[in-house]
Amino acid sequence: MKRSAVDIILRKAQPEDIELLNYWDQQEHNIFADPNDKWDWEIELGRNPDWRMQLMAELNGRPIGFIQIIDPYKEESHYWGEVEKNFRAIDIWIGEAKDIGKGYGTVMMQKAIDICFSNKTVEAILIDPLTINTRAIRFYQRFGFEFVEYRKFGDDECSVYRLERSKWESIKAFLI
Numbered sequence: 001m002k003r004s005a006v007d008i009i010l011r012k013a014q015p016e017d018i019e020l021l022n023y024w025d026q027q028e029h030n031i032f033a034d035p036n037d038k039w040d041w042e043i044e045l046g047r048n049p050d051w052r053m054q055l056m057a058e059l060n061g062r063p064i065g066f067i068q069i070i071d072p073y074k075e076e077s078h079y080w081g082e083v084e085k086n087f088r089a090i091d092i093w094i095g096e097a098k099d100i101g102k103g104y105g106t107v108m109m110q111k112a113i114d115i116c117f118s119n120k121t122v123e124a125i126l127i128d129p130l131t132i133n134t135r136a137i138r139f140y141q142r143f144g145f146e147f148v149e150y151r152k153f154g155d156d157e158c159s160v161y162r163l164e165r166s167k168w169e170s171i172k173a174f175l176i
């Protein structure tokens, strides 16, 4: 499928999405990618902190995936520890296995990166896939994310990658 033909929009996640998000959390591919996080949708979708966007991706009106964008400097739990101002961090997943590998994640990620860099003060984006999630790492590398360090977050052995604004601007045209 041509990516430009894929009609995916990102919209704000709502309390009405809780059931679906809980269902997606139980899917094997998402447990593999994120075995230890508790997303607490019932609480979190009722809050709107200024350091976070929680977005549902819809394909022709059908929810297919989720994206979270945070400002890691302002994020309350300081998950990222010492981090510079003017960064963003992204989490992304496709809800159901049948929707994986069809190019949807690529469109979602492009849109999320554009949202981040539409704020002119944002210099770079961070991601922290599990080191064993080599397919996701390959996915991120296609957008220009570059390896920073191995890092343990709680029980998770992660690989931190970072995408510079300048790198995205040079790579973007080749992706679309």
Ligand SMILES: CC(C)(COP(=O)(O)OP(=O)(O)OC[C@H]1O[C@@H](n2cnc3c(N)ncnc32)[C@H](O)[C@@H]1OP(=O)(O)O)[C@@H](O)C(=O)NCCC(=O)NCCS
Pocket (backbone or CB within 6 Å): 029, 030, 033, 092, 093, 094, 095, 099, 100, 101, 102, 103, 104, 105, 106, 107, 128, 129, 130, 133, 135, 136, 137, 138, 139, 140
């Ligand atoms: C990572 C993910 C968002 C990519 O979205 P997608 O729509 O499947 O990806 P696309 O079809 O646009 O691109 C295909 C690429 O995605 C990656 N990918 C495919 N299946 C994957 C899977 N089950 N898990 C992780 N990455 C996968 C691969 O890099 C693939 O390229 P390849 O075919 O050359 O191996 C999606 O696969 C997913 O939600 N995976 C499970 C959760 C996850 O790993 N999230 C990231 C956590 S850091």
